Amino acid sequence: MIYPLQVLIIPFYDEWPSILVRTVYSIINRTPRHLLQEIILVDDASTMSELKEPLDWYIKTNFPTGLIKIIHVPTRQGLIKARLKGWKLSKGEVVVFFDSHMEVNLDWLQPLLTEIKINRKTVAMGVLDYINSETFEYRFNEGYMTRYGFDWRLVFFETFFRQDQIGPSEESTRPGTVMVGAAYAIDSKYFGEIGTYDEGMKVWGGENLEMAWRVWMCGGRLVHLPCSHLGHIARSQPYDFPGGRRNIEVFNYKRAIEVWMEPEHKQFVYDHFEDMQEVNVGDLTDRIALKKRLNCKTFSWFIENIWPELHVFNKDVFAWGSARNLQNNMCLDNHQYLFQAPEALFAEVCHYKLSTQGFSWTREKLLRTSLQCVVLKEFFEGAKPKLEDCIIGPRDTWMHEKSGFLKHEKTGLCLDVDATGPVMRPCRQEVISQKWQFNQYNY
Ligand code: UDP
Numbered sequence: 001m002i003y004p005l006q007v008l009i010i011p012f013y014d015e016w017p018s019i020l021v022r023t024v025y026s027i028i029n030r031t032p033r034h035l036l037q038e039i040i041l042v043d044d045a046s047t048m049s050e051l052k053e054p055l056d057w058y059i060k061t062n063f064p065t066g067l068i069k070i071i072h073v074p075t076r077q078g079l080i081k082a083r084l085k086g087w088k089l090s091k092g093e094v095v096v097f098f099d100s101h102m103e104v105n106l107d108w109l110q111p112l113l114t115e116i117k118i119n120r121k122t123v124a125m126g127v128l129d130y131i132n133s134e135t136f137e138y139r140f141n142e143g144y145m146t147r148y149g150f151d152w153r154l155v156f157f158e159t160f161f162r163q164d165q166i167g168p169s170e171e172s173t174r175p176g177t178v179m180v181g182a183a184y185a186i187d188s189k190y191f192g193e194i195g196t197y198d199e200g201m202k203v204w205g206g207e208n209l210e211m212a213w214r215v216w217m218c219g220g221r222l223v224h225l226p227c228s229h230l231g232h233i234a235r236s237q238p239y240d241f242p243g244g245r246r247n248i249e250v251f252n253y254k255r256a257i258e259v260w261m262e263p264e265h266k267q268f269v270y271d272h273f274e275d276m277q278e279v280n281v282g283d284l285t286d287r288i289a290l291k292k293r294l295n296c297k298t299f300s301w302f303i304e305n306i307w308p309e310l311h312v313f314n315k316d317v318f319a320w321g322s323a324r325n326l327q328n329n330m331c332l333d334n335h336q337y338l339f340q341a342p343e344a345l346f347a348e349v350c351h352y353k354l355s356t357q358g359f360s361w362t363r364e365k366l367l368r369t370s371l372q373c374v375v376l377k378e379f380f381e382g383a384k385p386k387l388e389d390c391i392i393g394p395r396d397t398w399m400h401e402k403s404g405f406l407k408h409e410k411t412g413l414c415l416d417v418d419a420t421g422p423v424m425r426p427c428r429q430e431v432i433s434q435k436w437q438f439n440q441y442n443y
């Protein structure tokens with residue numbers, strides 16, 4: 001098999017020089033030389049003087065001539081535009097984008113290239129391993145297939161394929177991974193065809209989700225290959241965001257959702273960001289034209305086929321919105337849950353925003369939020385209901401009628417609320433605090 005030529009593109013902003021150099025050494029030591037055409041380092045207007053002449057000199061004197069190109073851009077571009085700068089200079093058939101604090105593992109590249117060779121419309125990623133930022137210990141991630149997901153806050157997180165999703169099922173029927181991460185390989189021409197990045201986005205944030213949606217919806221695919229391992233130093237960001245990180249994220253997210261989501265999905269996101277509606281994100285005509293030109297599928301298609309674990313509050317449900325207690329007008333609330341860990345369920349004054357008070361009673365009889373299911377861990381009177389990951393956790397079923405009970409099917413206990421929050425009690429018709437009402441019913 002003839003492999004295409006690779007170019008690695010590594011933007012950096014104020015990266016510690018030894019870490020940047022470690023990244024480069026690991027690539028050189030662990031990539032077959034005939035597969036590596038060039039490494040392009042893009043200094044995104046770093047402020048550290050060590051990253052200027054001393055770095056140029058180090059590269060010049062320690063590496064083969066022509067293997068490493070370094071460009072210093074005069075003003076900070078942000079990750080998105082810095083990657084694009086590197087891509088425009090590259091001449092390889094395949095480009096690999098990297099963060100500046102990585103350590104590649106043995107034979108990391110070949111699996112990625114193989115998948116691109118099989119289907120050029122592929123974003124190929126390996127398994128990201130954690131490198132501890134204080135000890136530099138490399139923790140090899142094995143035993144499960146990495147997958148990334150996101151919720152309606154657009155926070156992405158690492159998750160897993162369930163056993164039944166890995167098994168013998170055809171790849172084409174398996175749901176996908178939904179994030180482009182710190183490192184991926186892509187056919188350089190395809191990267192152009194698919195619309196590179198949204199250049200209107202700023203600094204960092206949201207570009208990974210936008211790209212994932214675009215690739216899947218417009219005919220490509222994202223793969224995580226378990227035999228390719230890449231270490232990434234997990235550390236807090238050593239730089240600031242002009243205007244504040246949150247404002248930049250809201251800006252970038254809004255650009256992404258306005259192009260790719262349908263109105264109902266956008267509303268779910270808006271419910272998490274009170275100020276998002278007001279933000280002016282500038283002109284989106286080019287991105288909308290791109291979506292048309294590429295004949296992309298809808299966001300509903302994306303959720304159904306690639307990320308079916310993300311619950312659409314009003315889809316396949318008997319009741320949804322917020323669940324209000326008739327006795328004290330408190331609503332079930334998830335307090336901005338984290339993922340996976342079993343979390344407490346709360347009752348708070350109703351604000352009816354889906355952000356923390358979005359609950360559905362689904363056709364599968366689950367009582368759930370966008371990613372978590374309400375379950376019991378203990379089966380006695382007085383037990384506190386918990387929120388558990390719906391993807392890999394248990395899935396208890398509940399009965400609900402408009403009369404109000406939310407009854408846990410397995411135990412027959414009813415969801416009640418007292419001063420300590422939601423609690424399970426034997427069902428009694430006359431107890432008003434066992435009566436709940438959703439704001440929308442579909443029957
Ligand atoms: N980066 C950059 N310019 C910026 C911000 C980040 O070139 O304005 C680089 C950064 O040095 C790193 C990459 O973009 O190589 C990704 O950023 P980071 O690692 O902070 O993102 P994280 O891994 O935390 O998501």
Ligand code: MN
Nearest residue numbers: 099101182232
């Ligand atoms: Mn990083």
